[in-house]
Amino acid sequence: MAKCFPEPYDAVSESKAELLLYKALAEQLGPDYVILHSVAWISRPGGSGPREGETDILIAHPVRGLLALEVKGGRVSLDYRTRTWVSIDANGVAHDIKNPFDQARRGKFALLEKLKESPAWKKLGIGRFNIGYAVFVPNVGDGDRLRGPDAPAEMIGDRRDLSDLGAWVGQVLDYWSGQEGAGQQIGTRGVDALVALFARSVSTRPLLSARIADEEDVRFSLTIRQAAILDILRRQRRVVIAGGAGTGKTLIAREKAVRLASEGMRTLLLCYNRGLADHLREQCTTIGGLDVATFHQVCHRWIERVKAKNGRDLLSEARANLPRGDEFDHHMPMALANAVDTLGPIYDAIVVDEAQDFGDEFWLPVEMLLTRPDEAMLYVFLDENQDIYRRSAEIPVQGEPMVLDRNCRNTDAIHAAAYSHYRGAVVEPPQISGVEVNRLLASGIEKQAALIGTLVTKLVVEEGVAPHEIAILLCDPADRPARERALQTLPLPATVKLGRVEDFSRGGLTVDTVARFKGLERAVVILWAFDRCDVGKDRETLYVGMSRAKSLLYVVGSREACDHILAAQT
Missing domain, CATH: 3.40.50.300 (P-loop containing nucleotide triphosphate hydrolases)
Structure with missing residues (x-):
């Protein structure tokens, strides 16, 4: 079975003919073949403006080369005098369509342009190689009737070829090899570069x-x-x-x-x-x-x-x-x-x-x-x-x-806390249950800092959490110097070094404002300095601060302040 991107059962298309052919190719071609479905790209040939390209199915073989396929469903008819093409669907309704041979040919040359500007492809030093195009009409039993001066029968596939697609693909690639000369083999590295360009996993x-x-x-x-x-x-x-x-x-x-x-x-x-x-x-x-x-x-x-x-x-x-x-x-x-x-x-x-x-x-x-x-x-x-x-x-x-529309970072509990301050389209919670948001209750900066010190020591010494996986985020920066001084006096483990965002390093525990931490995340976030926050006015700050935590979120403040910022979720 050929290697496919995507897997045949994951492929999506409005054309049943495309999906039929894609699945059949996957089953009948050997493991040396790679097949890509619905390939699209934008190139800038010669430094000119962006140019779009696409092909319904792209077939690659390390020895035999590349083949771009245009697939047309239904019954297809043409009139070479007027250059008009028509597809007739299952209900007998006729639809004007573009010349599939022109589409396939443009796909081939646009593909060449895209490969030429790809740094990965250029590094391989591949010169002229075998690349062709063809048209397949899987609902038609006499596809050779579509042949014309720019559409020889050798590059037309129909229902009769569905039972032996390995032979048909081989014949088409041999046809192009004979027409233009085989040139170099692209090899497995060429096939890999093609996959990396058009179908790499993320x-x-x-x-x-x-x-x-x-x-x-x-x-x-x-x-x-x-x-x-x-x-x-x-x-x-x-x-x-x-x-x-x-x-x-x-x-x-x-x-x-x-x-x-x-x-x-x-x-x-x-x-x-x-x-x-x-x-x-x-x-x-x-x-x-x-x-x-x-x-x-x-x-x-x-x-x-x-x-x-x-x-x-x-x-x-x-x-x-x-x-x-x-x-x-x-x-x-x-x-x-x-x-x-x-x-x-x-x-x-x-x-x-x-x-x-x-x-x-x-x-x-x-x-x-x-x-x-x-x-x-x-x-x-x-x-x-x-x-x-x-x-x-x-x-x-x-x-x-x-x-x-799906949260992939936080646990369910953190999502619930953060998104209670969110206004907008529904965002689905993550599928990670996690633990509840923890409250550290005390009044005054010194007492709150002491609770934070005890927590950090426990996380680092007893739970094995690396200091650089922890961030202490301040919602209100007004008294930031006083809070930083209070933290600096704590008897923290020797491996913990307090610093701001730009000081991040191994062993560095970030202490900074929510605003300066935007776009970043930590496994553990300790949210502090929200005593004077207004849930209505400062909801963005609370939302951002809470959502920075991936696994554990602690809120530190008076009982009233903690209840205030977490009340919206209960």
Whole structure:
């Protein structure tokens, strides 16, 4: 049996003919064959604008080469005088269709273009090789009647061939080998590169696994819905993907950016928080053609480039032009727009995470960074419930967002606590029961800090939890220095080093604000400094803070304060 992507029983199509042929090919072709169903891509041949390509079924063999198949169901008729094609369905209704031989031929050449721009394929050094196309009409018993000057009978398959598809596929590949010369064999490495480009499986480690010395054994796999989003994005150039905390937005954003860069497109992965940008950058260090930065880091780099090249201080000019503007919300975006206008755009694709934190003024320079704003890729990931910076951005993407609707990060108990402060479309809880949210009750900073110290010591010494898997998050930063001093005086284990997000290291226990920790996660979160929080006004902060915890969530405060923030779930 051939190797198939996806498995035949997982394949989805509106065409019963496609599914019939795909299953039959899977059963009849040998194990050396690889078959891919419903393959789609976007390429930029010769650096030109994006060009879409697709084929119904792609067959690969390490020795015999590649075959792109176009499948047409129903009874098919044609008139070569008028170049019209018609498919007649089971109800006798006629439908005008495109010339399947033209579609198959375009699929073949678009596939060649995509392979030529793939870095992985280019590394193999494969020159000319056997690649062909064919049309299969599984509901027709006399497919050779469709032959014509551009459609020889050797590249037409019909119902009679369904009983011996191995022979038919072999004959078609031999036909193309004889027509154009066999050339090189693509080999198993060529087949593997093809699978990696069009059908690679997706799995990711927890968000901070790259910085965790003792990596978790269980890997976090994308749900079927999330994997489907990635497949859909192959066919989209501009789209918003929305979802609640823990639904995998950052994981998908990173994976999409990596795929774009791996396909030869200069890509920018953009976010708002420095901590998240640092983490994503570390995960993507080996990916060529991919830049990872916060919006304001991009502003700074471009402003400095113009200063070095032209001697202009664009930030000073922006301050002078808008004296009452804010440095981060107005002056830096304005300076970035002028810098891009001066130097010219460089990116083929931009992926934005944390888009809910981007202000209106951010989007003009973001679009200007794209080499072809009307054609280039722009993927925007957001959670409107995490708008703790109170932005009100007009995102430049038309249409309704795609929605991620299952929490894959938290336990059921943490989900219930965090999502009691969520407002929006229903997000399904995870399938991890976990333990209840724990309360550490005390009044005053010193007593609360003492409870936290006792808890941290127990987690690290008795339960074997690594310090870097723990974060203490402050909802209200007003008295942050006093709380940090109280923690520094605690008799904590020698292996524990307290620090902020940017100080993360082995043995480092993060103590920082919820706002600065956005986009990140820990196995254990201790939520603190919410005594003055208003459940209505500060619900985004509570929602974000609680949802950072994967396995254990502790809330530390007075009984009244803890009851207040957890009341919504009971």
